[in-house]
Amino acid sequence: MRWFQVKRLLMGAEAIAEAAVDAGLEAYFGYPITPSSEIMENLAILHARHRSDKFKVYFQSASEVESINLLMGAGAAGHISMTATSGPGLSLMAEGISYAYTSEIPLVIIDVNRGGPGLGNVAPEQSDYLFVTKSLGHGGSKGIVLAPSSIQEAMGQVRMAFELSFKFRMPVIILTEAIIIHMLESVEQDHQFPVNVETSWSARGRKNGARHLINSIYLEPSEFREIKIKLEEKWKAVEPLSECFMCDDAETLFVAYGISARIAMEAATDLRGRGIKAGVFRPITLNPFPGKMLVDAARNSRRIVVIEMNEGQMVHDVQYWVRRDVEQIPFMGGIYPDTEEVLEKCK
Amino acid sequence: MQIKQLSAVFPNAVNSYCPGCEHGLLLKFIAMALEELGITEKAVMVGSVGCSTLAFKFLNIDYVQAPHGRAPAIMTGIKEVEPEAIVFAVQGDGDALSIGLQELIYAANRGIPVTVFMYNNMVFGMTGGQMAPTTPEGMVTMTTPFGRNTEKSGPPIYSCELLSGLSRPSYIRRVVIAPKPVQLKDRVLYSSKEANESYKAVVSALKTQMMGGFSYVEFLGTCNVNWKMSILDSKKYAHNVSAKVYPPGLFRDRFGVDSVES
Numbered sequence: 260m261r262w263f264q265v266k267r268l269l270m271g272a273e274a275i276a277e278a279a280v281d282a283g284l285e286a287y288f289g290y291p292i293t294p295s296s297e298i299m300e301n302l303a304i305l306h307a308r309h310r311s312d313k314f315k316v317y318f319q320s321a322s323e324v325e326s327i328n329l330l331m332g333a334g335a336a337g338h339i340s341m342t343a344t345s346g347p348g349l350s351l352m353a354e355g356i357s358y359a360y361t362s363e364i365p366l367v368i369i370d371v372n373r374g375g376p377g378l379g380n381v382a383p384e385q386s387d388y389l390f391v392t393k394s395l396g397h398g399g400s401k402g403i404v405l406a407p408s409s410i411q412e413a414m415g416q417v418r419m420a421f422e423l424s425f426k427f428r429m430p431v432i433i434l435t436e437a438i439i440i441h442m443l444e445s446v447e448q449d450h451q452f453p454v455n456v457e458t459s460w461s462a463r464g465r466k467n468g469a470r471h472l473i474n475s476i477y478l479e480p481s482e483f484r485e486i487k488i489k490l491e492e493k494w495k496a497v498e499p500l501s502e503c504f505m506c507d508d509a510e511t512l513f514v515a516y517g518i519s520a521r522i523a524m525e526a527a528t529d530l531r532g533r534g535i536k537a538g539v540f541r542p543i544t545l546n547p548f549p550g551k552m553l554v555d556a557a558r559n560s561r562r563i564v565v566i567e568m569n570e571g572q573m574v575h576d577v578q579y580w581v582r583r584d585v586e587q588i589p590f591m592g593g594i595y596p597d598t599e600e601v602l603e604k605c606k
Numbered sequence: 607m608q609i610k611q612l613s614a615v616f617p618n619a620v621n622s623y624c625p626g627c628e629h630g631l632l633l634k635f636i637a638m639a640l641e642e643l644g645i646t647e648k649a650v651m652v653g654s655v656g657c658s659t660l661a662f663k664f665l666n667i668d669y670v671q672a673p674h675g676r677a678p679a680i681m682t683g684i685k686e687v688e689p690e691a692i693v694f695a696v697q698g699d700g701d702a703l704s705i706g707l708q709e710l711i712y713a714a715n716r717g718i719p720v721t722v723f724m725y726n727n728m729v730f731g732m733t734g735g736q737m738a739p740t741t742p743e744g745m746v747t748m749t750t751p752f753g754r755n756t757e758k759s760g761p762p763i764y765s766c767e768l769l770s771g772l773s774r775p776s777y778i779r780r781v782v783i784a785p786k787p788v789q790l791k792d793r794v795l796y797s798s799k800e801a802n803e804s805y806k807a808v809v810s811a812l813k814t815q816m817m818g819g820f821s822y823v824e825f826l827g828t829c830n831v832n833w834k835m836s837i838l839d840s841k842k843y844a845h846n847v848s849a850k851v852y853p854p855g856l857f858r859d860r861f862g863v864d865s866v867e868s
Binding site: 285286324328332333354355465467475 | 646647648649650652653659662666667668669670671672673676679680681682683684685686687688690691692708709712
């Protein structure tokens with residue numbers, strides 16, 4: 260339901276913070292880390308100015324380990340809660356994400372990628388792809404991963420993340436880069452009503468009814484097998500999302516996500532001008548990976564070129580699905596793809 | 607005598623703790639205190655990792671499982687969004703003072719109105735009796751076969767004294783929960799004083815939370831299985847060694863809940 264629309268020039272962090280509060284964020288817990296801190300700083304202002312009646316809790320934690328557990332507490336009590344962090348912080352949160360997955364606790368984490376591994380640097384990379392899609396915590400835990408390629412899309416994905424986290428009762432990660440967070444873009448703000456979430460399962464005291472158990476320990480193997488089957492069936496119901504940009508007749512198909520996809524689209528448009536049929540396949544959900552959509556998009560292509568800002572991480576997923584030779588143009592160390600460089604390597 | 611069924615305990619719950627362990631006793635006191643204070647319906651227990659984690663099988667109240675050591679952070683998260691809920695955790699000494707010390711100190715330092723019941727048996731119980739941060743000097747454990755060497759591992763952590771250094775906690779107390787054996791000719795009887803004291807401490811801690819303060823109670827209990835002692839010897843050890851290393855006492859009572867007769 261739309262009230263009115265305004266067009267504004269906003270920085271990514273500011274837009275995401277406003278979108279989160281407008282979508283019904285109830286609790287923000289965070290620990291500062293570059294390049295994600297601006298999201299937290301903007302939320303501090305929005306909280307102090309009482310932008311929303313629902314946004315009651317703003318809390319600076321003592322570490323990312325504490326952050327994820329604060330999120331789990333608020334999530335277990337059935338409140339929409341979020342944090343923003345970067346790779347080193349997400350590493351510390353992996354423990355909690357694993358517990359949250361089995362305990363079926365909804366929570367949202369914005370991971371602003373930085374150059375890694377180690378302390379790396381704070382320049383834009385897409386270095387956490389494998390971490391967030393393949394190994395988000397011990398024991399095979401996972402979460403839905405969304406990757407926006409514009410500020411406008413990031414705003415919509417915050418709302419989508421709140422809805423998905425409660426619908427499937429699992430962690431949702433928005434994987435983005437320092438470019439999206441720090442650049443300015445013209446965006447439209449859809450002033451919709453805050454999301455409605457179902458919370459009858461949550462632990463707030465049994466209140467004269469049956470008690471609520473938010474638990475991840477199942478010592479009896481036969482019982483745990485049933486739980487894992489249930490979790491897996493739930494996971495299979497998560498729908499993958501993707502975008503095709505001039506894919507239909509593309510002979511050269513770029514596969515890229517996030518900000519890399521924006522650059523790939525520019526390169527594809529340029530190539531079309533030179534008579535080369537190029538297109539871009541952009542996964543919107545990185546987990547679940549839109550593999551069948553990719554196979555469909557790549558059916559006419561002779562070259563598949565993966566562009567990502569790391570040493571080559573998503574390329575494994577692409578290879579797995581298309582089952583033929585895949586080229587890759589990796590950009591590492593915090594250097595983002597340059598259209599000219601992409602064109603040069605595509606000759 | 608009519609035995610009253612506590613509403614916070616499952617009617618068919620069977621105690622699965624080792625014989626001689628006081629964990630079950632502590633959970634019973636908590637159930638009794640919730641009933642006495644009329645807060646069972648809004649209670650949320652946060653389970654830690656260790657023997658205390660099994661509480662959800664006996665206590666019929668809302669329950670959230672925390673990762674190892676993180677119970678104070680989970681409690682903070684719940685309390686922030688649900689200020690009306692009564693939130694408490696039962697943590698062991700390994701959970702609270704080794705892996706979870708930072709979370710505990712921060713919850714205490716912020717004065718979050720939650721309650722930590724810390725069961726101190728001076729070893730890691732569930733993992734099979736390894737050295738804990740509270741293991742006293744010279745005590746033999748699975749990882750200190752020649753006794754704890756404090757030159758190397760530092761002296762034990764005194765949690766009540768440590769938390770007393772912070773200004774915001776409202777109630778800090780250490781009690782012995784292991785009943786004291788009394789030799790009467792050829793018979794051994796157990797004192798009920800410790801149980802009464804422990805129950806009062808549970809009630810006071812929850813009352814403090816209801817009044818808006820952070821409360822922490824350390825219970826000196828036994829782990830006869832991992833101490834490799836008979837039940838009788840373990841009770842003696844709790845009084846002759848544990849209570850000497852960790853002197854019981856009331857470290858702080860900001861609201862004066864202990865002086866009010868319940």
